[in-house]
Amino acid sequence: MGAMTKAADRPAILWFRNDLRLADHAALYAAVETGRPVLPVFILDDAASGAWKPGGAARWWLHHSLAALGQALEGLDARLVLRRGDSVAVLSGLVGESGAADVFTGGMADPWARRIDQAAAEALGSQGARLHRMRTTTLFNPESIRTKAGGAYGVYTPFANACLALGGPKPPLPAPRSLRAAARDSERLGDWDLLPAKPDWAAGLRAAWTPGEHGALERAEAFLRHGLGAYPAARDRPADDGTSMLSPHLHFGEISVVQLWHMAQRGPGGKGRELLIRELLWREFCANLLWHHPILPDAPLKPAFAAMPWRDDPAGLAAWQQGRTGVPIVDAGMRQLWRIGWMHNRVRMIVGSFLVKHLLIPWQQGEAWFWDTLVDADLANNAGNWQWVAGCGADASPWFRIFNPVLQGRKFDPEGDYVRRWVPELARLEARHIHAPWEAPRPVLSQAGITLGQTYPEPVVDLGAGRERALTAFRRIRSEA
Numbered sequence: 365m366g367a368m369t370k371a372a373d374r375p376a377i378l379w380f381r382n383d384l385r386l387a388d389h390a391a392l393y394a395a396v397e398t399g400r401p402v403l404p405v406f407i408l409d410d411a412a413s414g415a416w417k418p419g420g421a422a423r424w425w426l427h428h429s430l431a432a433l434g435q436a437l438e439g440l441d442a443r444l445v446l447r448r449g450d451s452v453a454v455l456s457g458l459v460g461e462s463g464a465a466d467v468f469t470g471g472m473a474d475p476w477a478r479r480i481d482q483a484a485a486e487a488l489g490s491q492g493a494r495l496h497r498m499r500t501t502t503l504f505n506p507e508s509i510r511t512k513a514g515g516a517y518g519v520y521t522p523f524a525n526a527c528l529a530l531g532g533p534k535p536p537l538p539a540p541r542s543l544r545a546a547a548r549d550s551e552r553l554g555d556w557d558l559l560p561a562k563p564d565w566a567a568g569l570r571a572a573w574t575p576g577e578h579g580a581l582e583r584a585e586a587f588l589r590h591g592l593g594a595y596p597a598a599r600d601r602p603a604d605d606g607t608s609m610l611s612p613h614l615h616f617g618e619i620s621v622v623q624l625w626h627m628a629q630r631g632p633g634g635k636g637r638e639l640l641i642r643e644l645l646w647r648e649f650c651a652n653l654l655w656h657h658p659i660l661p662d663a664p665l666k667p668a669f670a671a672m673p674w675r676d677d678p679a680g681l682a683a684w685q686q687g688r689t690g691v692p693i694v695d696a697g698m699r700q701l702w703r704i705g706w707m708h709n710r711v712r713m714i715v716g717s718f719l720v721k722h723l724l725i726p727w728q729q730g731e732a733w734f735w736d737t738l739v740d741a742d743l744a745n746n747a748g749n750w751q752w753v754a755g756c757g758a759d760a761s762p763w764f765r766i767f768n769p770v771l772q773g774r775k776f777d778p779e780g781d782y783v784r785r786w787v788p789e790l791a792r793l794e795a796r797h798i799h800a801p802w803e804a805p806r807p808v809l810s811q812a813g814i815t816l817g818q819t820y821p822e823p824v825v826d827l828g829a830g831r832e833r834a835l836t837a838f839r840r841i842r843s844e845a
């Protein structure tokens with residue numbers, strides 16, 4: 365069939381990955397520009413991604429995002445082709461079936477995806493077709509941000525300054541107005557079992573989010589209009605919902621970071637814009653780290669940390685995962701994560717520090733739990749930030765600086781409203797006790813309906829002792845770290 369197809373009718377395959385949108389999509393744009401019919405495809409390849417296949421919360425999001433993309437394509441009289449299996453085999457099959465000569469794609473700097481890219485380029489080449497890889501998920505090409513000596517940046521600030529010196533990314537590309545679509549058989553999204561069924565734990569996710577390009581743009585516009593001004597003050601107070609909550613939309617590429625950058629330039633700006641751009645550059649930095657250090661999700665960038673005397677503590681890990689550590693700000697964060705698949709950044713730092721320092725549990729175990737429960741689970745951001753929290757990353761917080769979760773709670777949740785929202789059994793406790801209920805006088809606790817050890821746990825670790833244990837462990841590897 366391939367050889368029989370007239371050149372002008374040979375479709376261009378558009379292989380969607382974590383760039384599930386129509387606007388500012390360099391690969392889609394290039395496919396449309398060929399003037400040939402476009403065959404849009406998404407491949408679910410759980411075997412290739414291995415341990416890093418999308419976790420439970422991300423699968424929920426992926427289902428809805430693909431449904432939204434499918435609908436948007438139908439608006440252009442095109443049909444999204446869904447296939448499951450080995451990416452290279454699926455692409456080769458589609459090229460064989462359709463006679464396509466070109467496959468356009470973007471997305472995915474993840475090491476497993478880069479391996480697929482290489483294998484796909486070779487396989488398609490042997491069929492007389494070409495893989496065109498475009499940039500759709502980052503501001504800049506990771507190879508283009510280099511130190512003066514030509515190396516990769518390991519520290520955020522000079523990296524961010526190098527990006528800013530480039531003067532920002534090019535303006536975003538428009539979404540295609542029309543599409544000459546090619547069609548092939550598609551699997552049914554419902555058959556992929558991406559949604560939880562028994563039990564259906566996704567009620568909180570459904571209430572909190574609207575996956576898809578439309579939902580992403582609405583959230584971005586609302587945040588830029590109403591949230592950016594207050595962002596500098598509100599972004600560190602988890603009770604205020606003062607951040608954009610765009611991370612899952614950015615991870616799945618329902619809005620591009622380039623679009624967001626340019627949208628942010630239009631408004632009044634000021635400090636809020638500057639800080640938002642700085643955060644987008646943290647995302648870029650993590651992507652860059654993963655590009656240059658594919659081991660980032662698995663092993664410490666500072667090799668001395670491989671000798672860290674971590675503890676094996678299944679009970680401590682379970683208490684942390686379930687939000688039952690007895691440390692209110694930690695439990696609030698972990699329960700927010702469980703309920704809506706997202707946690708405020710300040711609290712991510714607190715719960716991360718508590719796990720790796722006070723409990724001395726390996727950061728990879730926290731990383732894995734986040735991977736399964738975050739709707740924004742992103743290989744680069746998750747690994748980069750866990751390494752930062754653990755002190756073993758490229759540009760990490762010093763190991764000996766150990767967050768005190770009580771002081772962090774009092775500083776960033778002074779009224780205790782965030783704790784009250786997510787840990788309702790503490791809701792009646794006054795603000796001055798809410799971050800350390802074990803220090804509250806017994807009558808105060810009983811007036812608030814709390815019996816420690818029964819209605820709410822005693823702390824799983826004495827904070828002072830946990831801190832000392834962590835420092836001792838660190839001293840053992842310090843000479844090399």
Ligand SMILES: Cc1cc2nc3c(=O)[nH]c(=O)nc-3n(C[C@H](O)[C@H](O)[C@H](O)COP(=O)(O)OP(=O)(O)OC[C@H]3O[C@@H](n4cnc5c(N)ncnc54)[C@H](O)[C@@H]3O)c2cc1C
Nearest residue numbers: 607608609610611643646647709712740741742745746749
């Ligand atoms: C232990 C730990 C694990 C994390 N895991 C992830 C993850 O899997 N996926 C993820 O997207 N973020 C992760 N982060 C980073 C950060 O917490 C989230 O990006 C942020 O909370 C998302 O909320 P927002 O969209 O409202 O952020 P905003 O403050 O509105 O920031 C806008 C965007 O900037 C980017 N950004 C902000 N902070 C960071 C950061 N520290 N590192 C990288 N990018 C950042 C995100 O894309 C975010 O959507 C992690 C942080 C920690 C401490």
